[in-house]
Amino acid sequence: MNTATATTRPVTRVLRGMPASDGAGVRLTRLIGTPLAPEIDPFLMLDEFRSDTPGDYLAGFPDHPHRGFETVTYMLAGRMRHRDNHGHSGLLVPGSVQWMTAGRGIVHSEMPEQEDGLMWGFQLWVNLPARDKMTAPRYQEFAPEAIPEVTPVPGVTVKLIAGELAGATGPVQGVATAPLYFDITLAPGAAWTAAVPASHQAFAYVFAGSADIGAEGHRHTVARSHLAVLGQGGQVELHAGEEAARLLLIAGRPLGEPVARYGPFVMNTREEIEQAFADYRDGRF
Ligand code: FE
Numbered sequence: 001m002n003t004a005t006a007t008t009r010p011v012t013r014v015l016r017g018m019p020a021s022d023g024a025g026v027r028l029t030r031l032i033g034t035p036l037a038p039e040i041d042p043f044l045m046l047d048e049f050r051s052d053t054p055g056d057y058l059a060g061f062p063d064h065p066h067r068g069f070e071t072v073t074y075m076l077a078g079r080m081r082h083r084d085n086h087g088h089s090g091l092l093v094p095g096s097v098q099w100m101t102a103g104r105g106i107v108h109s110e111m112p113e114q115e116d117g118l119m120w121g122f123q124l125w126v127n128l129p130a131r132d133k134m135t136a137p138r139y140q141e142f143a144p145e146a147i148p149e150v151t152p153v154p155g156v157t158v159k160l161i162a163g164e165l166a167g168a169t170g171p172v173q174g175v176a177t178a179p180l181y182f183d184i185t186l187a188p189g190a191a192w193t194a195a196v197p198a199s200h201q202a203f204a205y206v207f208a209g210s211a212d213i214g215a216e217g218h219r220h221t222v223a224r225s226h227l228a229v230l231g232q233g234g235q236v237e238l239h240a241g242e243e244a245a246r247l248l249l250i251a252g253r254p255l256g257e258p259v260a261r262y263g264p265f266v267m268n269t270r271e272e273i274e275q276a277f278a279d280y281r282d283g284r285f
Contacts, residue, residue, distance in 0.1 A: 007234055008193070008236070009202060009230040009231050009233035010233070011214050011218075012231040014220060015031065017227070023061030023062065023110070026056065026057050029047065029225070030045070030047050031048060033047075033125070037229070040203055041127070041256065042127040043250065043252060044259075045123070045125035048121075048122050048225075049119060049120065050119070050121075052118040052119075054115060054116050056119075058115070060080075060112050062111070063085075064264055065107045065265070067264070067285070068265055068266040069128050071123060071125055071126075072097065072099050072122075072123065072126060073098045074096075074097045074121055074123075074161065075097075075121040076122075077118040077119065077121070078117060079091060079113040082108055082111075083108060092141075094144065095159075096143050097141070097147065098139065099140040099162070099172045099175070100139050100140075101139075101175075103133065104135065104137070105276070105279065106137045107285050124250065129176050132176050133267060140171070146171050147159050147161055147170070150166050150168050152192055153190070156184065156185070157185045158183070160182060161183065163179065177252035177255065178253050179250065180197075180200065180202075184248075184249055185246045186209075188240055188241070191237070191238065195235050196233075196234065197253075198234045201251065201254050202230040202251035203251075204236065204247050204249050205247060211241070211247055213228050213238055215237055221241070260273050265277070
């Protein structure tokens with residue numbers, strides 16, 4: 001692509017997360033899915049869990065259902081065991097990712113497999129289009145070594161979870177919203193312009209250092225623990241400050257469909273939510 005003429009996405013909002021508690025009392029920070037940022041279509045929720053206090057995470061997320069969307073868990077530190085009612089289980093270790101398409105429904109638990117130490121990671125909820133909400137559940141799970149690491153320019157490394165970059169492709173494939181999910185590290189003073197499809201909605205979440213995001217003259221400094229909502233354009237300009245920065249850059253094709261949402265069920269209509277409750281109650285997940 002011609003980066004000289006592509007439009008750089010502006011930062012339209014910078015948000016801090018809100019403290020929240022979920023599962024059996026896990027303390028986390030909710031970045032998307034709050035009154036300030038109810039959703040960034042197709043993304044319904046983004047949580048960061050980060051604590052070295054066992055009381056913040058030990059209770060975990062015992063059995064609970066999901067229907068109508070996808071959950072993406074990306075671990076930075078710690079170990080999490082998941083187990084569902086169809087006999088699927090797995091262990092998430094640091095650097096691994098699980099992209100779970102809940103589709104018509106699963107009931108699962110997500111429990112820490114450690115009693116102390118740091119537990120740190122993200123869970124993103126990605127909506128499914130109406131035609132896929134009742135699809136069969138599907139797991140895509142990858143160990144850290146299955147996630148390509150690309151160096152597009154000196155001083156910048158990108159862990160490619162979903163999407164393409166410099167001839168490499170992230171292992172997560174076949175997702176309806178054609179997502180891009182990059183974990184980007186910028187060395188002090190490094191800069192990089194990432195191509196992001198203009199059709200997509202995008203955001204960046206800075207979780208180490210700080211990054212200046214946007215075109216020259218329109219740059220916003222986004223500090224650690226802040227999420228930048230990005231406007232329209234075909235590329236994203238990132239600059240690290242005097243220290244290294246690390247951030248998630250996530251984009252997806254918006255669905256533009258009505259969202260009927262109640263807890264772990266995300267459908268298009270209220271009737272479908274009522275059906276989800278009935279199916280769950282009657283053991284049809
Ligand atoms: Fe879950």
